[in-house]
Structure formats: structure tokens, C-alpha cells
Amino acid sequence: MKELEKTKRISIASVLFILVILIALLAYKRPKHLYSENTKSTLEKITTENYFTNLTELKDTNVVLIDVRSQFDFEKGHLENAVNIYAPEILNDTNSKFFDELKKNNNSVILYGNTPNEVIAPYMLLYQLGYKNIKILTAEITYSKNKVISKDVEIEKSKYDINGFIQESIKKASIKAKPKPEVVKTPKKIIPIKKKKKLPVEGGC
Amino acid sequence: MVNRKLAKVLKFRYTILAAILVLLAAGLVLLPKYEKHEGINPEELLSNVISPERYITSDELAHKIINQDPSFLLIDVRDEENFKKYSLPNAINIPLKNLLKEDFEGYINQSQFDVVFLSNDNLYADQAWVLCNRLGYKNLHVLKGGINNWFNTIINPAKPNENMASIDFQLYSNRKAASMFFGVAYPEQVKKKPVVVKKVTPRKVVPIKKKKKLPVEGGC
Incomplete structure (x- = not known):
């Protein structure tokens, strides 16, 4: 009898154990989005590969143009054939299905916003999720008289020579300043003369 | 049975x-393989990425530098060549390529200092920020507009028009003072100096009065 009780205990414990594992497996939800790149490989690729395009390359067919600005900006004016996916909604179910489809069909996707700076963060996120068919449009979108104007811009260009500017400003300022220091020197020369007067007075003592 | x-x-x-x-x-x-799934989950990263909280304006940064605020660390993610040409005072150069190398992790992954990334524009700095934010590093910021905007606002601020608001004039005078701090000289700045020097000359008259005291002492 004692042995039977022991086996009962063991079997009850094991059944409970298996139940816990089964429940855990059933409760496990596969996350909707998984990274396919870790940070180091992403960094390596974004510093070596070219993922920028300009306006002339837009004419290719097989390209899907995506506007990451808000719907408000999109309605005000957008590039031809663009699809509006607002950046904060980029991971929605419908949008990620859309991206998956584009990836399957081998379409190349071009993202654009008011400036390339606006696009870089959504791009980085999508890249790390494994959408590698994406490029960034290096253009600035502005409006003039209700029309959209798009202009190519260079990325991360060093526009100004700051050291040169500072040196020049010092030069310019010092040229004008030169005559004045000479005026300053003259009153100093008066002082030693006065000191000589002190000496004879002390000699009187 | x-x-x-x-x-x-x-x-x-x-x-x-x-x-x-x-x-x-x-x-x-x-x-699914979890080894690649390092850092915070994508949804969280997206909400962090969308928020403009990470940006620090050039005026704020200039204010911090001038007041010698010890609580922040400037990290220049451009390449060495650009860094040598010009960078902000006390900036540390970590080219974007080397950002995640172990040697530099100590600079970025700490809670003591606020880290400010900067590049020519804020594109590379943003990339650095996204990667570090995914890894869960804290206190990261990006200089809005980068060095180019730094030049336009702090080093070479645009003069306001006469019909602009008084706030703009105040801002301009603040920025001009800041630019002087960073080494820019203005012609009118030097003109003011001689005025100061002229005030010094009457001080030199003062020793004459002292001389009058001296003969009295000599009489003793």
C-alpha cells in the first residue's frame, strides 16, 4: 500500500508538471514583429551600403513610393503615385502586411518625408525588421502656391567651414582695431615720469 | 485485476x-531564434523613435557649454577628417562605424552623463541614437540640425529685421554673445574696447594724489 501511495504522488506531480508546460506553450504568443538583424550587423550595413536615391531614379517602374508624413501633409500635396503610411503607424497589421507583400514581390520601396532626416528613423526600424528592399529619397518637400516642390539635397554635407569663418572674423575685427591700441600706450609713458618725482622727496628726509 | x-x-x-x-x-x-532579438521590442522602439524628445537645440547646448555644465558628454559621430576640421569643444570622436565597439561602450552606456550625439546634419546622429536606444542605453540625445545648424544659429546668427518681435532681438543678442564665447570676433566688439581703456586713464591720475601724501610722510 505504501508503494502505491508513492507512485500516486509521483504521477500526480508529473501530470501537474506536464500541465504547466502545456499551459505555458498555449499561452505563448508569437510576437508580431521580430528583428532579423542585430545592432552590429545593422551598423555595418548602414555604414557601407548605399540606400539613398534621388528624384531621377523615381521614374523606374516596380518602385513603390511611400510618404511617411501625416495624412494632413499628404493631402496638402504629395509626389505622384505615393502611398501614405504615417510613420507612427508603420507597424500596424495592415501596414506590415503591405510591407511583407512588397518584400515578396521584390518591389523596391522608397520612403520620403519633408526632409531625409524625417525618414531615417522609420527606415532604421524597418531595416532591422528585415525589410531590405527600402531606400530613402534624398529630397526636400516644400509648398509654393499650393504646389508641391521637391528638391534634391545632399546628405550630411559639411556646408560651412566654421574654423575659417572664426579666423576671418578675428582678422576683420583686428584690422579695424589696430590704430586704437597705439592710443592706449601713450598714457602709460606718463606714469614713470611721475615716479621720478617721488624719489627726490624721499631723499629730502 | x-x-x-x-x-x-x-x-x-x-x-x-x-x-x-x-x-x-x-x-x-x-x-523563434532569440539571439537576434536583442534589445527592446520593435513596437517600443517605434514609439521612442517617433518622439522628438531626443532632440536638443543648439541654443540649449550652447547654454550648457558656456555654463560649463559637467553633466553631459558630446559625441561626434562623423569621420576623423571632419572632426579635425571643426568640432564642438570637448567633443569625443566616435565615427559611426566604430559606435558599437567595446572600447567606446563605456562612453555611451552609462547613467552618469547625458550623451549628446552630433554630426553635420542630424541624420548620422539619429542612426546612432536608434541603435543605442534599441540596446536600452539611457540618457541619449541628438543635437537638432547638427553642426550646420550650429553654424547658422550660434556661430553666425542672422540679424533680425527691424519689424521682428523683441524676442528675436533678445535671441540674437544671446546668440551673438554665445558666438563670442566660441571665438568669433566682431568689429564693433573691438570698437567697444577702447572706450573701456579710456575709463582706465583717470585711474592713473589717482597715483598723483598718493604722491601728495608721500611728502607729508617725508616731513616726519
Whole structure:
């Protein structure tokens, strides 16, 4: 009898154990989005590969143009054939299905916003999720008289020579300043003369 | 009879349990690989990325530098060549390529200082920020507009028009003062100096009065 009780205990414990594992497996939800790149490989690729395009390359067919600005900006004016996916909604179910489809069909996707700076963060996120068919449009979108104007811009260009500017400003300022220091020197020369007067007075003592 | 049948089944109880556990273990292999899934999850990263909280304006940064605020660390993610040409005072050069190398982790992954990334524009700095934010590093910021905007606002601020608001004039005078701090000289700045020097000359008259005291002492 004692042995039977022991086996009962063991079997009850094991059944409970298996139940816990089964429940855990059933409760496990596969996350909707998984990274396919870790940070180091992403960094390596974004510093070596070219993922920028300009306006002339837009004419290719097989390209899907995506506007990451808000719907408000999109309605005000957008590039031809663009699809509006607002950046904060980029991971929605419908949008990620859309991206998956584009990836399957081998379409190349071009993202654009008011400036390339606006696009870089959504791009980085999508890249790390494994959408590698994406490029960034290096253009600035502005409006003039209700029309959209798009202009190519260079990325991360060093526009100004700051050291040169500072040196020049010092030069310019010092040229004008030169005559004045000479005026300053003259009153100093008066002082030693006065000191000589002190000496004879002390000699009187 | 029942007991005998039960005993027969119970003979194999350990093998049955073992088989079930092996099956479950095999199930684990099917789970997605987590090694690549480092850092915070994508949804969280997206909400961080969208928020403009990370940006620090050039005026704020200039204010911090001038007041010698010790609580922040400037990190220039451009290449060495650009860094040598010009960078902000006390900036540390970590080219974007080397950002995640172990040598530099100590600069970025700490809670003591606020880290400010900067580049020519804020594009490279943003990239650095996104990667570090995914890894869960704290206190990261990006200089809005980068060095180019720094030049336009702090080093070479645009003069406001006469019809602009007084705030703009105040801002301009603040920025001009800041630019002087960073080494820019203005012609009118030098013009003011001689005025100061002229005030010094009457001070030199003062020793004459002292001389009058001296002969009195000599009389003693």
C-alpha cells in the first residue's frame, strides 16, 4: 500500500508538471514583429551600403513610393503615385502586411518625408525588421502656391567651414582695431615720469 | 485485476514521462531564434523613435557649454577628417562605424552623463541614437540640425529685421554673445574696447594724489 501511495504522488506531480508546460506553450504568443538583424550587423550595413536615391531614379517602374508624413501633409500635396503610411503607424497589421507583400514581390520601396532626416528613423526600424528592399529619397518637400516642390539635397554635407569663418572674423575685427591700441600706450609713458618725482622727496628726509 | 493492469502500465511510467519531456524539448527548437532579438521590442522602439524628445537645440547646448555644465558628454559621430576640421569643444570622436565597439561602450552606456550625439546634419546622429536606444542605453540625445545648424544659429546668427518681435532681438543678442564665447570676433566688439581703456586713464591720475601724501610722510 505504501508503494502505491508513492507512485500516486509521483504521477500526480508529473501530470501537474506536464500541465504547466502545456499551459505555458498555449499561452505563448508569437510576437508580431521580430528583428532579423542585430545592432552590429545593422551598423555595418548602414555604414557601407548605399540606400539613398534621388528624384531621377523615381521614374523606374516596380518602385513603390511611400510618404511617411501625416495624412494632413499628404493631402496638402504629395509626389505622384505615393502611398501614405504615417510613420507612427508603420507597424500596424495592415501596414506590415503591405510591407511583407512588397518584400515578396521584390518591389523596391522608397520612403520620403519633408526632409531625409524625417525618414531615417522609420527606415532604421524597418531595416532591422528585415525589410531590405527600402531606400530613402534624398529630397526636400516644400509648398509654393499650393504646389508641391521637391528638391534634391545632399546628405550630411559639411556646408560651412566654421574654423575659417572664426579666423576671418578675428582678422576683420583686428584690422579695424589696430590704430586704437597705439592710443592706449601713450598714457602709460606718463606714469614713470611721475615716479621720478617721488624719489627726490624721499631723499629730502 | 484492475490493480494488475495498472501495475503493468505503471511499469513504463518513467519511459512515458521521459518521452513526453523529450517531445516538449524538441518543441523548444521550433521557437523563434532569440539571439537576434536583442534589445527592446520593435513596437517600443517605434514609439521612442517617433518622439522628438531626443532632440536638443543648439541654443540649449550652447547654454550648457558656456555654463560649463559637467553633466553631459558630446559625441561626434562623423569621420576623423571632419572632426579635425571643426568640432564642438570637448567633443569625443566616435565615427559611426566604430559606435558599437567595446572600447567606446563605456562612453555611451552609462547613467552618469547625458550623451549628446552630433554630426553635420542630424541624420548620422539619429542612426546612432536608434541603435543605442534599441540596446536600452539611457540618457541619449541628438543635437537638432547638427553642426550646420550650429553654424547658422550660434556661430553666425542672422540679424533680425527691424519689424521682428523683441524676442528675436533678445535671441540674437544671446546668440551673438554665445558666438563670442566660441571665438568669433566682431568689429564693433573691438570698437567697444577702447572706450573701456579710456575709463582706465583717470585711474592713473589717482597715483598723483598718493604722491601728495608721500611728502607729508617725508616731513616726519
